Amino acid sequence: MSATWEYKVTTLKHGGGGLQLTLTPTDDEAIAVLNREGAQGWELVTAVCAGIAQPTVLYFKRQR
Numbered sequence: 001m002s003a004t005w006e007y008k009v010t011t012l013k014h015g016g017g018g019l020q021l022t023l024t025p026t027d028d029e030a031i032a033v034l035n036r037e038g039a040q041g042w043e044l045v046t047a048v049c050a051g052i053a054q055p056t057v058l059y060f061k062r063q064r
Helices: 027-039
Strands: 005-012 043-049 056-063
Touching (some): 005 027, 027 043, 027 056
Antiparallel strands (some): 043 056
């Protein structure tokens, strides 16, 4: 029997205030999200950033 997966998409936006040239999260912000999702059994499949001033989109999967 093959594995059955479920998927989750999370968008990372920069949490800082003021004028920002990009919406890239800090390393600490990204690590916090990755650790939170990993603790719930989610595995990061890929991360995509379409370009400057765009958020980073994280794609996760976990076995059902």
